Amino acid sequence: MEIANLPISPSQRAKLLSAGYTTLTSLSAVSPFQLARDLNIALQEASDILKVMPEFTRSESLHGGNAILKGAQTAWDMLSEEQMQKHITTGCENLDTILGGGIHCKEVTEVGGVPGIGKTQLGIQLAVNVQIPVEYGGLHGKAVYIDTEGSFMVERAHQIAEGCIMDMLDKFRHHQKVILACQEQMQPNSFLANIFYFRICSYTEQIAVINYLGKFLAEQKDVKIIIIDSVTFHFRQDFDDLARRTRVLSGMSLELMKLAKTYNLAVVLLNQVTTKFTEGSFQLTLALGDSWSHACTNRVILYWNGNDRHAYIDKSPSLRSASAPFSVTSKGIRNATSQCKRVRMM
Amino acid sequence: MIPVKPEKLFNLPTQKLTLGCPVLDRLVRGGLPVGSVTELAGESGAGKTQLCLQLLLAALRPPALGGLSAASLYIHSEFPFPLRRLLCLLPSSAPSSAAALNPLDHVFVRPAHSPDDLFSLLAAADALIARPPSALPVRLLVVDSIAALFRSEFDNTPADLKRRSSLFFKIAAKLKEQARRFGAVVVVTNQVVDVVGVSESDGSSSSAIRVGNYGSLWSSGRRVCPALGLSWANCVNTRIFLSRSDEIVRSERALEFGESDDRDDRTVVRTRRKMEVVFAPHLPEASCEFVIVREGVFGVETQRPQN
Numbered sequence: 028m029e030i031a032n033l034p035i036s037p038s039q040r041a042k043l044l045s046a047g048y049t050t051l052t053s054l055s056a057v058s059p060f061q062l063a064r065d066l067n068i069a070l071q072e073a074s075d076i077l078k079v080m081p082e083f084t085r086s087e088s089l090h091g092g093n094a095i096l097k098g099a100q101t102a103w104d105m106l107s108e109e110q111m112q113k114h115i116t117t118g119c120e121n122l123d124t125i126l127g128g129g130i131h132c133k134e135v136t137e138v139g140g141v142p143g144i145g146k147t148q149l150g151i152q153l154a155v156n157v158q159i160p161v162e163y164g165g166l167h168g169k170a171v172y173i174d175t176e177g178s179f180m181v182e183r184a185h186q187i188a189e190g191c192i193m194d195m196l197d198k199f200r201h202h203q204k205v206i207l208a209c210q211e212q213m214q215p216n217s218f219l220a221n222i223f224y225f226r227i228c229s230y231t232e233q234i235a236v237i238n239y240l241g242k243f244l245a246e247q248k249d250v251k252i253i254i255i256d257s258v259t260f261h262f263r264q265d266f267d268d269l270a271r272r273t274r275v276l277s278g279m280s281l282e283l284m285k286l287a288k289t290y291n292l293a294v295v296l297l298n299q300v301t302t303k304f305t306e307g308s309f310q311l312t313l314a315l316g317d318s319w320s321h322a323c324t325n326r327v328i329l330y331w332n333g334n335d336r337h338a339y340i341d342k343s344p345s346l347r348s349a350s351a352p353f354s355v356t357s358k359g360i361r362n363a364t365s366q367c368k369r370v371r372m373m
Numbered sequence: 374m375i376p377v378k379p380e381k382l383f384n385l386p387t388q389k390l391t392l393g394c395p396v397l398d399r400l401v402r403g404g405l406p407v408g409s410v411t412e413l414a415g416e417s418g419a420g421k422t423q424l425c426l427q428l429l430l431a432a433l434r435p436p437a438l439g440g441l442s443a444a445s446l447y448i449h450s451e452f453p454f455p456l457r458r459l460l461c462l463l464p465s466s467a468p469s470s471a472a473a474l475n476p477l478d479h480v481f482v483r484p485a486h487s488p489d490d491l492f493s494l495l496a497a498a499d500a501l502i503a504r505p506p507s508a509l510p511v512r513l514l515v516v517d518s519i520a521a522l523f524r525s526e527f528d529n530t531p532a533d534l535k536r537r538s539s540l541f542f543k544i545a546a547k548l549k550e551q552a553r554r555f556g557a558v559v560v561v562t563n564q565v566v567d568v569v570g571v572s573e574s575d576g577s578s579s580s581a582i583r584v585g586n587y588g589s590l591w592s593s594g595r596r597v598c599p600a601l602g603l604s605w606a607n608c609v610n611t612r613i614f615l616s617r618s619d620e621i622v623r624s625e626r627a628l629e630f631g632e633s634d635d636r637d638d639r640t641v642v643r644t645r646r647k648m649e650v651v652f653a654p655h656l657p658e659a660s661c662e663f664v665i666v667r668e669g670v671f672g673v674e675t676q677r678p679q680n
Contacts, residue, residue, distance in 0.1 A: 142603075142607055142609075147654045148654070151654075171379070176549065177408055177409045177410070177553060178610050179654070180409075180654045181382050181383075181387055182387060183654055183655040220383075222382055224380045224382055224385070225378075225379055226553060228546070228550040228553060261542075263539065263604070264539055264540075264542035265539070265543060301538075302604075355657075
C-alpha cells in the first residue's frame with residue numbers, strides 16, 4: 028500500500044515522501060507529534076493526515092489484518108456484514124434488480140439525468156421507502172433531504188407516501204398481525220415527519236450543512252439515507268477558479284463518504300447533465316467534471332428511450348452494467364408498464 | 374453555530390397562486406406553487422404574456438379566492454408593457470382584497486435591457502420586496518421574457534456558452550432564493566426554437582437532447598423546444614408549454630370562440646391553443662386546451678380523447 032493513494036493534498040504527500048514515509052505501514056506507528064516534527068508542519072495538520080488513514084485503509088480491505096492497522100477488516104468480515112445488509116427499494120423491481128437489490132447503505136450513489144426524467148421523484152421515493160417498517164421488509168429508517176433547487180414538493184411526498192402504504196398493505200394483506208403491529212407507522216403524515224428537510228440557497232450553505240450532518244447524525248441514529256437534490260446546482264455559478272471548485276467538491280465527497288461509512292447509511296446524490304465540448308462536437312455528460320466522477324461508488328444514468336424512462340448503471344465496482352425501464356406514476360416510481368397506456372391526467 | 378436547521382415538512386408553505394381559471398387550475402392542481410420557479414415557454418403569440426398579466430391580477434385576490442393578497446413585480450424585456458391589455462382585464466378580475474382598492478397601485482413594472490441588468494435588478498429587488506412601498510407584500514415575480522435577454526447577447530462559441538450558462542445559474546439561484554425567502558411565486562417566460570435534423574421517431578438521438586417529454590412539442594405545425602438549451606432547463610422547477618395551431622374548420626360552432634377571420638359561415642380559421650405540463654416535481658405530464666378572449670385566458674374542457 029502506497030502513500031500515493033492516500034486522499035491528501037499533493038504537497039502533504041510530497042512532504043511525507045521526502046521525509047521517508049513511503050508506505051502506510053510506516054505511518055501506522057507514528058504519533059502526530061513525531062509526524063509534525065518530521066514534516067515540519069502544524070500539529071493539527073499532522074493529526075489530520077493520520078486521521079485519514081484508518082478510514083482509508085478500512086475501505087481498502089487491507090491484507091495486513093487487524094494487528095497492524097487499527098480499524099482494518101478482513102474481506103471475509105466485510106462479506107458477511109454485507110450479506111446482512113438490507114437495501115432500500117426504489118419501488119421499481121426492475122430497477123432494484125440491476126442495483127443489486129436496491130440502494131446500498133455505506134455507499135454513495137449518484138443519479139443523473141435530464142430535467143424531467145424523474146431524479147427528484149426518485150429522491151422523494153427513496154426518502155419515503157427508507158421508512159418502510161422492518162415488519163414489511165424495510166429498514167425503518169429516517170431520511171435527510173437536502174434540497175438545493177426548491178423542487179421538493181410536500182404534496183408530492185404525501186402522494187408517494189400514500190402510494191407506498193397502499194402497495195405495502197396490499198402486498199401484506201394476508202398478514203393481519205403485521206398490519207396491526209404497524210398501524211401507527213403506516214400513515215402518510217408519520218412518513219413526512221421522519222424526513223429531515225434542509226433547504227439551502229448557496230454552495231457555502233451546502234458545505235456547512237454537510238459538515239454539520241456529522242453532529243446531527245450522531246444524535247439521529249435512525250437516519251439511513253441522505254439525499255442531495257441536486258449536488259450540482261450551486262456549483263455551476265460563480266466558480267471561475269475551477270481548481271478551487273474541484274477541491275471544494277472533493278472535500279465534500281470525502282465527508283459524505285465518511286458519513287456513509289460511519290453511520291451505515293446510503294448517500295444518494297442527484298446530478299444534472301450538461302453538454303461537453305470535445306473534439307469539435309457537443310456531447311452529453313454528467314455535470315461537475317471528470318474528477319467528480321471519482322466521488323461516488325455507483326453511478327446511475329436516467330435517460331429517455333422513445334417514450335419510456337430507463338435507468339443505466341454507468342459505473343459500479345460490484346454491479347454489472349445493465350439497464351432497466353421504469354416509470355413515474357401517480358403513486359411514485361414503479362415498474363414500466365409498456366402494455367398499458369401512460370397515465371394521463373385530464 | 375448551526376447554519377441551517379432541518380425543517381418539518383408540515384411547516385413548509387404550500388400555498389398556490391390561481392391561474393385565474395378553474396379549468397387551468399385543475400391542470401396544475403390548484404395553481405402555481407410558492408417557493409419555486411415556473412417557466413412558461415411558447416412561440417410568440419402563444420399567450421405567455423396574456424397569462425402573466427392575468428397572474429398579476431390573480432395575485433391581488435385574497436387567499437380564499439386562490440390569490441396571495443400580494444403585490445407583484447413585473448420585469449419585462451420584450452415589448453413595451455401591455456398596459457392597455459392589463460386595463461382590459463381589470464373589470465373581469467375577481468374582487469381583490471380590501472387593501473388593494475386600486476389594483477394597479479400594486480403592480481410594479483420595470484424593464485430590463487441585458488442579463489447583467491436583470492441580475493442587478495433582482496439584487497436591488499430584495500429591498501423592494503422586503504419593504505414594499507404599497508400596503509401589500511410583493512409575492513409574485515414575473516420575468517417576461519428571459520429568452521429575449523439571452524438570445525442576442527452571446528455567440529455560439531464554447532467560451533460564450535459557458536459564460537451564458539454560468540449567468541443562468543446565477544440568475545436562477547437568485548430567483549429561487551427570493552422565492553424561498555419571501556414565499557413568492559416566480560414566473561419566467563421563455564421562447565422556443567425549432568428542432569431541426571432529428572427524425573420524428575427518434576427523439577433521443579445523440580444530436581438532440583430530450584428534456585422532459587418535448588419529443589412531442591408542436592406549435593404552428595413546427596416541431597419546437599424551449600429556447601436557451603439544457604443548462605437553463607436545469608434552472609427551472611416546473612416547465613409549462615403553451616402552443617398554438619391554426620386550423621380551418623367548416624362549422625358555425627367555432628364562431629362562438631370569437632377568433633374567426635371569416636364570418637361567412639363557410640370556412641372559419643380557428644386557433645387551437647394548448648397548455649402542456651412538460652415537467653414538474655408535483656404534476657404528471659398533462660395538457661389542456663385554452664382560449665384567449667377579451668376577459669382573459671380560460672381553459673376549455675374537451676370531450677376529445679387525449680392522445
